[in-house]
Amino acid sequence: MDYFLQQLINGLALGSIYGLIAIGYTMVYGIIGMINFAHGDIFMIGAFTALIAFVVLVSIGVTAVPLALFLVLLIAMALTALYGFAVERIAYRPLRHSFRLAPLISAIGMSIILQNFVQVAQGARVKPLPPLFEGGFTLLDDGVFRVQLTYVQILIVVTTLVAMAGFTFLITRTRLGRDMRACEQDTRMASLLGVDIDRTISLTFVLGAALAAVAGIMYLLYYGVVDFYMGFVAGVKAFTAAVLGGIGSLPGAMLGGLLIGLIETFWSAYFSIEYKDVAAFSILIVVLIFLPTGILGRPEVEKV
Amino acid sequence: MARAAVRHDLAAALKSATLAGLAALGLFGLIVGVRTDTGPTGALIYYTRFDDVVLLVAAVFAGTLARELLFGRSGIARGRLVPERLKAVAAPLARFAAPALLGFALILPVVFYHNRYVLDLGILVLTYVMLGWGLNIVVGLAGLLDLGYVAFYAVGAYSYALLAQHFGLSFWICLPLAGILAAFWGVMLGFPVLRLRGDYLAIVTLAFGEIIRIVLLNWQDVTGGPNGISSIPRPSFFGIPFNNDDNGFAALFGLEFSATHRIVFLFYLILALALITNWVTIRLRRLPIGRAWEALREDEIACRSLGINTTNTKLTAFAIGAMFGGFAGAFFATRQGFISPESFSFVESALILAIVVLGGMGSQLGVAVAAVVTIGGFELFREFAVYRMLVFGAAMVLVMAWRPRGLVGTRLPSVFLAKRKAIDATLVKEGHG
Numbered sequence: 001m002d003y004f005l006q007q008l009i010n011g012l013a014l015g016s017i018y019g020l021i022a023i024g025y026t027m028v029y030g031i032i033g034m035i036n037f038a039h040g041d042i043f044m045i046g047a048f049t050a051l052i053a054f055v056v057l058v059s060i061g062v063t064a065v066p067l068a069l070f071l072v073l074l075i076a077m078a079l080t081a082l083y084g085f086a087v088e089r090i091a092y093r094p095l096r097h098s099f100r101l102a103p104l105i106s107a108i109g110m111s112i113i114l115q116n117f118v119q120v121a122q123g124a125r126v127k128p129l130p131p132l133f134e135g136g137f138t139l140l141d142d143g144v145f146r147v148q149l150t151y152v153q154i155l156i157v158v159t160t161l162v163a164m165a166g167f168t169f170l171i172t173r174t175r176l177g178r179d180m181r182a183c184e185q186d187t188r189m190a191s192l193l194g195v196d197i198d199r200t201i202s203l204t205f206v207l208g209a210a211l212a213a214v215a216g217i218m219y220l221l222y223y224g225v226v227d228f229y230m231g232f233v234a235g236v237k238a239f240t241a242a243v244l245g246g247i248g249s250l251p252g253a254m255l256g257g258l259l260i261g262l263i264e265t266f267w268s269a270y271f272s273i274e275y276k277d278v279a280a281f282s283i284l285i286v287v288l289i290f291l292p293t294g295i296l297g298r299p300e301v302e303k304v
Numbered sequence: 305m306a307r308a309a310v311r312h313d314l315a316a317a318l319k320s321a322t323l324a325g326l327a328a329l330g331l332f333g334l335i336v337g338v339r340t341d342t343g344p345t346g347a348l349i350y351y352t353r354f355d356d357v358v359l360l361v362a363a364v365f366a367g368t369l370a371r372e373l374l375f376g377r378s379g380i381a382r383g384r385l386v387p388e389r390l391k392a393v394a395a396p397l398a399r400f401a402a403p404a405l406l407g408f409a410l411i412l413p414v415v416f417y418h419n420r421y422v423l424d425l426g427i428l429v430l431t432y433v434m435l436g437w438g439l440n441i442v443v444g445l446a447g448l449l450d451l452g453y454v455a456f457y458a459v460g461a462y463s464y465a466l467l468a469q470h471f472g473l474s475f476w477i478c479l480p481l482a483g484i485l486a487a488f489w490g491v492m493l494g495f496p497v498l499r500l501r502g503d504y505l506a507i508v509t510l511a512f513g514e515i516i517r518i519v520l521l522n523w524q525d526v527t528g529g530p531n532g533i534s535s536i537p538r539p540s541f542f543g544i545p546f547n548n549d550d551n552g553f554a555a556l557f558g559l560e561f562s563a564t565h566r567i568v569f570l571f572y573l574i575l576a577l578a579l580i581t582n583w584v585t586i587r588l589r590r591l592p593i594g595r596a597w598e599a600l601r602e603d604e605i606a607c608r609s610l611g612i613n614t615t616n617t618k619l620t621a622f623a624i625g626a627m628f629g630g631f632a633g634a635f636f637a638t639r640q641g642f643i644s645p646e647s648f649s650f651v652e653s654a655l656i657l658a659i660v661v662l663g664g665m666g667s668q669l670g671v672a673v674a675a676v677v678t679i680g681g682f683e684l685f686r687e688f689a690v691y692r693m694l695v696f697g698a699a700m701v702l703v704m705a706w707r708p709r710g711l712v713g714t715r716l717p718s719v720f721l722a723k724r725k726a727i728d729a730t731l732v733k734e735g736h737g
Binding site: 034035037045048049051052053055056059075078079082083085086090091094095098099100101102103104105106108109110111112113114115116117118119120121122123125127128129130232233236239240243274275277278281282284285288289292 | 327330331333334335336338339340341342346347348349350443447449451496497500503504506507508510511512514515518519521522650654657658661665690691693694696697698699700701704705708
C-alpha cells in the first residue's frame with residue numbers, strides 16, 4: 001500500500017509533465033489537422049534554455065531560488081515560444097496547400113534539425129543540474145518504507161494546475177481563444193468572418209511551445225538531467241497521451257497525460273523498467289486500434 | 305515611379321530582414337552563445353561564443369535580405385528555380401542517366417578491383433539504394449508514411465543471424481526466410497493500423513520501430529542485448545566458401561586466393577538484390593495492384609467508392625516494402641558479420657526516408673541518385689559528421705518547400721495511350737505516373 005501510494009505520487013508528477021506537452025500536440029492537431037512532429041524537440045529546447053538560463057543566472061549572482069526559477073520560467077517560455085513560431089513559419093506555413101505528406105515530412109526534417117542543432121551547439125553529453133530544492137513531506141513512515149511527497153513534485157503539480165487554469169481562461173474567455181476555436185471548426189468560414197488565420201495558427205504554435213517549455217523546466221527539476229535526444233521519447237509519449245485523451249480535446253490531453261504517467265510509473269514499479277517505453281508505445285498502438293477517438297474525443301468525419 | 309517602387313521594396317526587405325535577424329538573435333543567442341559543459345568539479349560551467357551568434361544572425365539577415373530583393377514577397381517561385389533552357393538541355397541527358405548509372409555500377413568492381421575502400425563504399429551505397437527502393441514502394445507508390453522502416457531491416461538482419469547461428473542454415477536459404485519474416489511482421493503491424501489516417505500511421509510505425517529496437521536491446525538471451533550477435537557466417541558462392549582451402553572459391557576456379565573475391569561477390573550480390581527490387585517495383589506498377597497503390601495515394605475516398613479494398617491494398621504495399629527491407633537486412637548481417645541494435649535506430653529510418661524524399665517519391669532513378677549523393681556525401685564530409693544530420697534535416701525541409709516532388713520530379717506514366725511522355729514536376733500533385 002505504501003509502495004502503491006508512492007508510485008501514485010510519482011506517476012501524477014510525471015503525468016503532469018506529459019499532459020503539458022500533450023496540449024501542444026492536441027492544439028495544433030485541432031487547428032490544422034496535422035501532427036507537429038517537432039513538438040517533442042521543442043520541449044527539449046525548453047529544457048535546454050532553462051538549464052542554460054539557470055547556469056547563467058547563478059553565475060551572475062541571482063541565487064535566490066524562487067526569483068531564479070521565475071526568471072528562468074520567463075526566459076525559457078519566451079525563447080521556446082520563438083522556436084515554436086519559427087517551426088511554423090519554416091516548416092508548416094509554406095506548405096499549407098501542398099500535398100498531404102509534405103508538412104509531415106518537413107516537420108520530421110525540422111525535428112532532425114532541432115536535435116542535431118542542439119547536439120552541435122551544446123554537445124552530445126548528458127547535462128546534469130544539481131537539485132535546487134531537496135526534501136519534502138513524509139506522508140507515511142512505517143520504519144521500512146517511507147512515502148514521500150517532494151517539494152519538486154508539489155511544484156510540478158501546482159505549476160501544471162496554474163498553467164492549465166491560465167490556458168483554459170485564454171481559450172474560453174479571450175478573443176484569441178475564440179479565434180482558435182473558430183479555426184478549429186472551419187478554417188475557411190473563420191477567415192471569411194475576419195479571423196486572421198495565419199496569425200491564429202502562429203499563436204497556436206507559440207502557445208503550445210510555451211507550455212512545452214514549462215514542461216521542459218519541470219522535467220529538468222524533476223530528473224536533473226537533459227540531453228539532446230530526450231524530446232524524441234517524451235514526444236511520442238505525450239502524443240500517445242493526446243491520442244488517448246482524444247486528440248483535439250484540451251482536458252483530454254491533460255487526462256491522457258496523467259494516465260500515461262501513471263501507467264508508465266506503475267509498469268516500471270511492478271513489471272520491468274527496461275520495457276517501460278514499450279508499454280507506452282504499445283498503448284499508443286492499442287488505443288489507435290480500439291479507441292481511435294480517445295476518451296474525450298469526437299469521432300472524425302472524413303470529407304471529400 | 306519605378307524608382308519609388310524599388311525604394312519601397314528595399315525598405316520592406318530591410319524591415320523583414322531586420323525582423324528575421326532579431327528572431328535569429330533570440331533563437332541562437334542563448335543556445336549557441338552560451339556553451340555549457342561539465343566542469344572539473346562535476347558542476348556545470350559555461351563559456352560564451354557570441355562571435356558565432358553574430359555570424360549566424362548576420363547570415364540570417366543577409367539571407368533574408370537577398371531573398372526579399374531577388375524574389376520579392378511572394379517567395380521563391382518553384383518553376384523559376386531551374387531555367388527553361390537548362391531543362392531543355394537536361395531532358396535528353398536524363399534518358400541516358402539510368403543506363404549510364406547501371407553500366408557504371410556493373411564495371412565498378414573491375415575498375416576499382418584493387419581499391420577496397422571504393423568497393424566497400426559501393427556496397428554501402430547499393431544497400432541504401434535497395435532500402436530506398438523498398439521504402440519507395442510504401443511511401444512513394446502507396447503514399448503511406450512509414451517512419452519505422454528500419455524495424456523490418458532489423459527483423460531481416462536478426463532473422464538471418466539467428467537462423468544461421470542456431471540452425472546452421474546457409475545464406476541462400478535464410479535470404480528468402482528473412483524476407484518472409486519481415487513481410488510477416490509488416491502484415492502483423494499493418495493489419496490493425498492501416499485503417500488509420502496517414503499521420504497516425506506515421507507515428508505508429510515510429511513507435512513500432514522503437515519497440516523492436518528496445519526488445520532487441522533487452523532480450524539478452526536471444527539477441528545478445530547491446531552486445532549484439534557476432535561471427536555471423538559469411539556468404540558462400542552458392543555453396544562454395546570464399547576461403548583458402550582446396551575446395552574454396554579460388555582453388556575451384558583456378559584463381560590465386562584473395563580476400564577481394566568475397567567483396568566483389570558481395571558487391572554483385574547487393575547490386576542484383578537492388579535490381580530485383582527495382583524490377584519488381586516497375587512490374588508491380590503495371591499490375592492492377594500497383595495502379596491501386598497509386599490511386600490510393602492520390603485519393604483514398606475515391607478508391608473506396610470505386611470498390612478498391614483499401615486495407616488490403618495498403619497491406620500488400622506494406623508487406624512487400626517490408627520484405628525488401630528484410631532482404632537488405634539479411635545482406636547487411638552477412639556483410640558485417642556483426643549486428644547490434646545500434647545499427648537500427650530511428651536515425652537510420654530517417655536517413656532512408658530522406659533518401660526517398662530527396663530523390664522524389666515514386667521515382668526509381670531519383671531514389672538511386674539520392675542514395676549515391678547522400679551516402680557519398682557522408683563519406684566525403686566525414687570530418688563534419690556532426691553536421692551531416694543537420695544538413696539532411698534542412699534538405700528535407702527545403703525540398704518540401706521548393707521541389708516537393710524531389711530532385712527527379714518528372715514522372716513517366718505507367719499506362720499511356722499512344723506515346724510515353726514524361727510529365728513535368730509542376731504538373732503533378734502527388735506524383736502521378
